Amino acid sequence: MTQAGAHLLVVDDDADMLRLLTMRLAAAGYRVSTATSAEAALTQVDIERPQLVLSDVRLPGRDGLALFDDIRARHPSLPVILLTAHGTIPDAVEATERGVFTYLTKPFDGKALLDKIAQALALSAPAPTAQRAGENTWQADIISRSSRMAETLAEARMIAQSDASVMLRGESGTGKEMLAQAIHRASSRAGHPFIAVNCGAIPEALLESELFGHMKGAFTDAVANHKGLFQAAEGGTLLLDEIGDMPLALQIKLLRVLQERVVRPLGSSQSIPVNVRIISATHTDLDAAMADGQFRTDLYYRLNVVTLTLPPxxxxxxxxxxxxxxxxxxxxxxxxxxxxxxxxxxxxxxxxxxxxxxxxxxxxxxxxxxxxxxxxxxxxxxxxxxxxAPSVQVLSLAEARQRFEREYLVDLLKLTDGNVADAARLADRNRTEFYRLMQKHGLTPGHFKADI
Incomplete structure (x- = not known):
């Protein structure tokens, strides 16, 4: 697939070859400039900024390899394709190792040339102009030119106009949260909060309080009323990421919230109305989870009114x-x-x-x-x-320590059912220091009590 109207510079001192290449490329829809020497080509590159250079290796004075070196120094991301006779193949091979996109030997196949040009342009093309210009601000964070993504985004925009619950499916790392944010921005709720919660990243003992809130005194260390994420997202959108990891007991409570549109914070006898659009996301097979009894069928159908699948x-x-x-x-x-x-x-x-x-x-x-x-x-x-190497998220040492420290504290509090004295003893720290660490990471031991 060619980029219509892309600007190519063709460099060759053979007038017949130059004419042939120009006709062939123009017929394929490209805009073509020509030069007969490396020096003239460099001047045109600086002035016209073509999107690709196609050059013969044999040129008068400085050859095509020297031209490539100069282009690389001045315009490092500009792709160069070399045309070479059999005698200069070793030079062309060396050039590809140094960064030439590819080389073709004369006489070359016309289709092969067009294919290589299309590949080079696809690899070096900028983002679509409309997206850069901000015409589609709701999807501005989603960088794409693929037809698969275009179809998904068109569906997302239509879905955004309704208030239907949406299930986003796709492999881990495909951008489900980004798509959820785009749906929110395209909806009538865009002026209200968008809040995301990863159901698999929060300890089970904390998740209910995080979602629905708690009242002062609801459990040990609940020293103040706490609004849950449903209330925090009032009027807006709540993304329940990795919904397949939600514990069964909490699935029942979530289903009740979705049916009745009210939440009841822990320790409260009163229900609070909520107006929130729910988007859920998963990379797991929920059909298998339902068959195994790990995910409620009634909750699945409540969440899965509309499905969008992100391609890998x-x-x-x-x-x-x-x-x-x-x-x-x-x-x-x-x-x-x-x-x-x-x-x-x-x-x-x-x-x-x-x-x-x-x-x-x-x-x-x-x-x-x-x-x-x-x-x-x-x-x-x-x-x-x-x-x-295994692909790892690059964190500063301080960030990595913070993450490890919080996970370590959560594991200790789980192990000791929220008993701070026991947890501090296992960590070889005094209770005062352990409380300070918990406060730093927003942890309360009452959330880890066995009777919660």
């Missing part, structure tokens, strides 16, 4: 260069680096990788290479290293 990244590969470059811009600012893009061969490696962790894994890989690169252009070697 492997089924929207045309989005990989867009996403990678988008993440690069964001992360360059985070790490205080002046980064100009990916080497063409590095971008090819990203575009052809497996991506079992989807967009989240791509983000983590780009963050790793941004943190490690010592050059403005991300090289292939760094991408290969990041893809070979």
């Amino acid at each position: 990244l492997s089924e929207r590969r045309e989005d990989i260069p867009l996403l990678a470059n988008h993440f690069l811009v964001k992360l360059a600012a985070k790490y205080g680096k002046r980064l100009s893009g990916f080497a063409p061969e590095a971008l090819k490696a990203l575009a052809t990788a497996a991506w079992p962790g989807n967009v989240r894994q791509l983000y983590n890989v780009v963050e790793q290479v941004c943190a490690l690169t010592t050059t403005p252009l991300i090289p292939l070697a760094l991408i290969q290293r990041a893809l070979r």
Whole structure:
């Protein structure tokens, strides 16, 4: 699939070859400029900014390889394709190792040339203009040009006009929370809160209080009234992420809330009306969970009024260069680096990788290479290293310590049923210090009592 109207610069000192290439590319819908020397080509690149350069290796004076080196130095993300005779194949092979997108030997197949040009343009194209211009602000955070995503977003926009509960399905890391936010922004609730809660990340003992709230004195350490997330999202949208991980006992209470549109905080005898749109998300097989008795069928049908399925990244590969470059811009600012893009061969490696962790894994890989690169252009070697290693979220040491510390405290309080003295003893800390740590992480021992 070609990019209609893309601007190509063709460089060759053979007038007949130049005419033939120009006719063939123009017939395919491209806008073509020509040059007969490396020096003239460089001038045109600087002035006209073409989207791709197609050059013969043999040129008068400075050859096509020298031209490529100059283009790489000035415009590192501009793709270059070389045309070579059999005698210069070794040079062309070396050039691809240095970053030329590809080379074709003369006489070349016309279809192969058009295919390679289309691939190079797809890998280096900018984000769609309409999206950059902000015409679709509701979906502005979703970077895509794929037809699969376009269909999903069109459905999402229609669904947003109703108040129906939505179930988002898709593999982990495909962007379900981002799609939920887009639905919220496209709805009449956009002026009210959007709140997301991961049902699998909050300890079971805390989840009910987090969702529905509690009253002062409802349990040990409940020293004040606490609004739950349903009340906090009043008028807006509540995303219940990883809904398949919700405990069965809490599923019953959630079903009652959805049926009656009221919540009753822990320790309260009064119900509070709530007006919230529910979006739920899961990467697990809820049909299997229902068959195993791990997920309530009546709750499933209450949540699953409309279903949207996000495609995995492997089924929207045309989005990989867009996403990678988008993440690069964001992360360059985070790490205080002046980064100009990916080497063409590095971008090819990203575009052809497996991506079992989807967009989240791509983000983590780009963050790793941004943190490690010592050059403005991300090289292939760094991408290969990041893809070979397990893809991890890059955290500062302080952030990693914070995360570990909270998880460690939660595990200890679970183990001791909220007994602070026992938990402090296991942690080899005095009670005062342990209370201070719990306060720092917003934990209350009463939530972990066995009778809650």
